[in-house]
Amino acid sequence: ANLSIDSIIDGGTSDVGSIDPVKDFEKMISRRDVDLVDKAIEQMKERILQLLNDSVKDQLYPKAFGCVEALRVGCVQEEEPAAFNTFLRLMRSMHEGKRHNAFWMLIVDKKVSLIHEGECEESDITKEESEQVFRIQIFLLSHCISFWIQLRNPLLWIVLPLLQKMKLMTYLT
Structure with missing residues (x-):
């Protein structure tokens, strides 16, 4: 050996x-x-x-x-x-x-x-493709929030603090 x-x-x-x-x-x-x-x-x-x-x-x-x-x-x-x-x-x-x-x-x-x-x-x-692993999730989340805002859904004021707590809002800014 x-x-x-x-x-x-x-x-x-x-x-x-x-x-x-x-x-x-x-x-x-x-x-x-x-x-x-x-x-x-x-x-x-x-x-x-x-x-x-x-x-x-x-x-x-x-x-x-x-x-x-x-x-x-x-x-x-x-x-x-x-x-x-x-x-x-x-x-x-x-x-x-x-x-x-x-x-x-x-x-x-x-x-x-x-x-x-x-x-x-x-x-x-490519570098751009490597970052796309996150984009769909962020895209869908931002569209859901936009939809809620357009509807002026009272639930938004409950959901936004939860999203911020889960650190999801950081991807939208």
């Missing part, structure tokens, strides 16, 4: 665990004794979905979000933009307007976008 000193010291991390998935992921993609990039990316995506599934309300959102950020950085670094971009689109379809909508709103709020060609030559996404 051809073991390096680093892999012995690090314990030769070969799986993205649940205790410190970001650290495990970073160790896996930086290993030079064996190529674990694809395995690390797939396991990190699985870990994110598991964290969301196991989360009671938003309890595990910070940990899951840290994993999303690490996955994005790793995919840029390892020139695997399609893996992240496909996953981010999946996250949107799975969570926007559904059980973990608050997690999707965290991604939107922190402006985690698709990886574009300016960040990684391997990407076939």
